[in-house]
Amino acid sequence: xPEQKRAAQAELKEAIAELKKSCNxxxxxxxxxxxxxxxxxxxxxQAAALAPLAPAEKSEKFNTKAADFSLHAEQLCRVAExxxxxxxxxxxxxxxxxxxxxxxxxxxxxMVVYSAKTLxxxxxxxxxxxxxxxxxxxxxxxxVRLRTDVDKCVKxxxxxxxxxxxxxxxxxxxxxxxxxxxxxxVVKVAMVQKITNRVLEVTDAELDNVGDCEYRxxxxxxxxxxxxxxxxxxxxxxxxxxxxxxxxxxFNKSITEVHMNINRIKDEMVCFYLxxxxxxxxxxxxxxxxxxxxxxxxxxxxxxxxxxxxxxxASAPAPDPVEAPIEHAxxxxxxxxxxxxxxxxxxxxxxxxxxxxxxxxxxxxxxRRELLELGATEDGEGGRREKSEFSSMTDMINxxxxxxxLTKNIQKHASMISKNCPDKRLVxxxxxxxxxxGMLSQQLNIIASVKASATGKYNEEAxxxxxxxxxxxAQNLMKSVRDTVRASEACSVRMMSNPNANLQFKRRR
Numbered sequence: 001x002p003e004q005k006r007a008a009q010a011e012l013k014e015a016i017a018e019l020k021k022s023c024n025x026x027x028x029x030x031x032x033x034x035x036x037x038x039x040x041x042x043x044x045x046q047a048a049a050l051a052p053l054a055p056a057e058k059s060e061k062f063n064t065k066a067a068d069f070s071l072h073a074e075q076l077c078r079v080a081e082x083x084x085x086x087x088x089x090x091x092x093x094x095x096x097x098x099x100x101x102x103x104x105x106x107x108x109x110x111m112v113v114y115s116a117k118t119l120x121x122x123x124x125x126x127x128x129x130x131x132x133x134x135x136x137x138x139x140x141x142x143x144v145r146l147r148t149d150v151d152k153c154v155k156x157x158x159x160x161x162x163x164x165x166x167x168x169x170x171x172x173x174x175x176x177x178x179x180x181x182x183x184x185x186v187v188k189v190a191m192v193q194k195i196t197n198r199v200l201e202v203t204d205a206e207l208d209n210v211g212d213c214e215y216r217x218x219x220x221x222x223x224x225x226x227x228x229x230x231x232x233x234x235x236x237x238x239x240x241x242x243x244x245x246x247x248x249x250x251f252n253k254s255i256t257e258v259h260m261n262i263n264r265i266k267d268e269m270v271c272f273y274l275x276x277x278x279x280x281x282x283x284x285x286x287x288x289x290x291x292x293x294x295x296x297x298x299x300x301x302x303x304x305x306x307x308x309x310x311x312x313x314a315s316a317p318a319p320d321p322v323e324a325p326i327e328h329a330x331x332x333x334x335x336x337x338x339x340x341x342x343x344x345x346x347x348x349x350x351x352x353x354x355x356x357x358x359x360x361x362x363x364x365x366x367x368r369r370e371l372l373e374l375g376a377t378e379d380g381e382g383g384r385r386e387k388s389e390f391s392s393m394t395d396m397i398n399x400x401x402x403x404x405x406l407t408k409n410i411q412k413h414a415s416m417i418s419k420n421c422p423d424k425r426l427v428x429x430x431x432x433x434x435x436x437x438g439m440l441s442q443q444l445n446i447i448a449s450v451k452a453s454a455t456g457k458y459n460e461e462a463x464x465x466x467x468x469x470x471x472x473x474a475q476n477l478m479k480s481v482r483d484t485v486r487a488s489e490a491c492s493v494r495m496m497s498n499p500n501a502n503l504q505f506k507r508r509r
Contacts, residue, residue, distance in 0.1 A: 006315060023086045028158035030079045031150055032166055036194045038143045041065070041072040042112065042136055049120040049132070062120050066113050073109040073143075077102045080146055083153040093432065094152060101146040108139045152425075156206050157273050160266035163199050167192055167262050171255040178251060182241055189237045192258060196230045199262055206269065211422035215272045222268060226261035233258050325471050326362035329478040330355040336482045340489075341506040347413045347488060348505075350406040351481050357399050357406075358474050364396055400448035403477075404441045410481060411437055414488050421491035430487035433480060440477040447473055 048065040051058055080102050084095055115132040122128045151159070174188035203223045210216050233254040240251040247253070318335075319327040333355040340348045414434045418427045447469045489505040 002315075009315065024155060024158050025162070027079075027082055027086045028154050028162045030082060031154050032159065032162040032195070032198070034075050034079045035147050035150065036191070036198055038076065038147055039140055041069040042139060045069045045112070045116050046119075046132065046136065049116045050123050058120065062117070066116065070109060070113060073105060073139075076143065076146060077106055080150050083150045086153070094149070098146075098149045098153070101142065101149050105139070105142045105146050108135070108142050111135050112139045151202060151205065155273070156202055157266070157269045159202050160199065160262070160269055163195055163202075164259070164262050164266045167195050167199075167259050170195070171259050175252050175255055178240065186237065186241065189233065189255070192255065193230055193234065196226065196258060196262065199265065200227060203265055209424045211424075213422050215268065216422075218268055219265065222261060222265045226258070226265065229254070229257045229261045324362070326358055326474045329475045330359045330362070333478045333482050336485055339507055341504075341508055344504040345506070347410055347485060350409045350413075351485055354403055354406050354410075354481055355478065357403050358478060361396060361399055361470075362474075397448045400444055404445060407437050407441045407477070407481065410434070410484060414484050417488050417491045417495065420495045423491070423494045426487065426491045426494060430484065430491050433483040433487040436476065436480045437484065440473055440480060443469075443473050444477065 045062075045065045045068075048058070048062045051061060053061065080098060084098050084102075112132075112135050115128075115135040119125075119128045119132045170188050170191045174185045174192065177185035177188060200223065203219060203226075207216060207219060207223070210219075233251075236245065236251045236254040239245040245251065318331045321328040333351060337348050337352040337355065342348050342352065411434055414430055418430050421427050421430075447466065450466050450469070492505050
């Protein structure tokens, strides 16, 4: 039944959302644990290569450190591969950059091991030292670039949540070990410092991402407090180990303060990125002013065929993407626009009209080909005409011009939204989404001209080629419009103020 179908769709949607959240949490935990110290193993490898030990002992230690370094590099690459599958689903460029970074780091790892082996056999050779330093610097550069690309795939809120858990775990272990095994406690404190440094790096990236707003001011304050707290924790650790601590609880307090400051940064980010609460089903009517005169009713505007509400069912099965590719792309775009209340949103209205006009165009081109294949002209009496909104090729060309005008309208509104969004990541995503629209609109104009020139005697090869170009263009253009609508809604949530009253993204109930 329709009710069972809707219930199954809602259940499946909820399950997909839970699975995606689980994947994001898993990725964040892996990134926090694996990328906390990317240079430690290579520094240990260098120390093993220069260690003044007996040849047999030195060889054994070097082989162990070389294996540890190779394993560490492979773990970085594997976590990055998980990031390409989980965190790059909406950004092909980021996916490509991450793949290149993984490949570069894998290529550089054997070179480091080989150079370190040469240095181990010739520790007094200046050329061996210079060669290793050069190769090591190249590897570190590639590792830092990989870490930066991976961080872009992880939501800052997810990273902070996992970092806060890790710092709390390591901090509690350090406080418990300080009484019984101070050396092990120092190792735990060092891990807290490394995680804190990563938190500071991600916070700096977030500060670069947002514009001037209250959120940025608070984040700057919390970052400064965390930086001071980790310095105090380091000093308290040294004083406690040396027996010079003035306050017996000073060490525990300093570790707790580090954890609390990370928790404040996490709470600030989670609060900033928290989804807006759903709108009420019915808004209360505005309270009229006593002196306000009753305004006359607004006269109805001109009727547009595209303004008519058609019986569109978003839950209906989509047209076959092979048999009806344009209708399939138009249906997907209509599904996207049906999520929003069209009133007070010119972008949604324009996107819906684009889908409708492409549906009409697909119907006309299909009927025209059938007529020409039967040997009938466009205005002939012998052939049967497919029911269409168009009566001639001129109508189709005019519709293409209307679609182009609508895409320009969408670009204008998207640009206005991007200028008022403080989140640079969302702005970049919106820019990438609407970038192809201009080029695809120009292509559509050219394709319409080509089809207009192919009138008269039927030419199967020219007709098929023109239809293929139109199909590909329509699919790409409607996909770009759909992506632009999604990115625009995401940016509108972060806007400090909306300068246009006709760009209100309200989801339907």
